[in-house]
Amino acid sequence: MHDEQRIMTHSPETLARWTDHLEICDVLARFAEGLDSRNPLLYRSIMTDEIEVDYSSWRPDEPVRTVRADDWVDRGMFRMTGLDGTQHSLSNIRTTIDGDTAEATAYVVAEHFLANLEGDSTFTLNGYYRDRLVRTPDGWKLTAIALNVRWMTGNRGIMALAHERSSARVAQEQGG
Numbered sequence: 001m002h003d004e005q006r007i008m009t010h011s012p013e014t015l016a017r018w019t020d021h022l023e024i025c026d027v028l029a030r031f032a033e034g035l036d037s038r039n040p041l042l043y044r045s046i047m048t049d050e051i052e053v054d055y056s057s058w059r060p061d062e063p064v065r066t067v068r069a070d071d072w073v074d075r076g077m078f079r080m081t082g083l084d085g086t087q088h089s090l091s092n093i094r095t096t097i098d099g100d101t102a103e104a105t106a107y108v109v110a111e112h113f114l115a116n117l118e119g120d121s122t123f124t125l126n127g128y129y130r131d132r133l134v135r136t137p138d139g140w141k142l143t144a145i146a147l148n149v150r151w152m153t154g155n156r157g158i159m160a161l162a163h164e165r166s167s168a169r170v171a172q173e174q175g176g
Contacts, residue, residue, distance in 0.1 A: 020140070021095045024104050024133060027140050032088035035080055044073045047142045048134060054146035055128070064146075081169070082162030084121075087111040097104075100135040108147075113164050120155035125144070127151075 010018075027046045034043025047069040054064040080086055090106040110125040132144035 002117060010054075015098060020097050020102065023140050024095050024102055024154075025093050027133065027142065028090050028104060028106050028129075028131070029091060031142070031168040032090055035076055035088055038077060038080055040073050040077050043076060046140075047072070048136070052076050052132075052144035054144070056123070058147055073152050076167050078170075079159075080161065082164070082166035083112050083114045083158070085113045090132075101131045102135075102140065104133060105129065106130045106131075112158060112162075114158040114165075116155075116156060116158060116161055118155075118161065119157060121158065123152070123154040123156050123158050125149060 030042055030046045033039070034041075049069055050066050051069050051072055052066045053072060054065065056061055058063060059110070071170075087110075088112075089109045093104060095107040096103045105128055107128045108126070112123045112125070113121055115121050127147060127149040130146045130148060131142055133140045134143050
């Protein structure tokens with residue numbers, strides 16, 4: 001059976017579900033690409049105006065909260081630009097779609113690199129994201145992001161060094 005014939009045997013509902021799944025996978029890919037390429041417009045484009053964030057498994061002192069997406073993007077860009085490089089790899093993406101809302105789960109391996117004199121230059125975080133999305137006139141958008149850390153390897157201290165580096169850059173740009 002040719003691919004065209006196989007596609008024609010699926011119901012419109014099945015095809016719509018697969019289309020939604022692929023569109024949601026694209027949203028998650030743009031999430032990772034926006035961070036890794038330090039592209040705030042791309043990163044922002046996949047979020048609603050407000051977004052619930054839960055990074056408590058990474059930072060237990062930070063409660064689950066709803067923030068303006070613009071503020072979350074600024075925070076992400078600030079944190080990422082202090083590093084020499086990152087790569088957020090997503091896999092095993094599963095979606096549950098209910099009309100115009102969806103949940104997505106994706107495994108993540110987040111590699112962080114910063115050359116430094118205080119230890120290993122890499123820090124790797126492994127876990128999964130559990131996200132909520134809503135269909136908008138502009139396509140699927142994230143309404144909630146929850147990072148669930150399973151384990152970490154390498155030098156977590158480079159994250160603090162990256163924060164210091166970003167802070168110094170901002171101070172220099174502001175003339176201080």
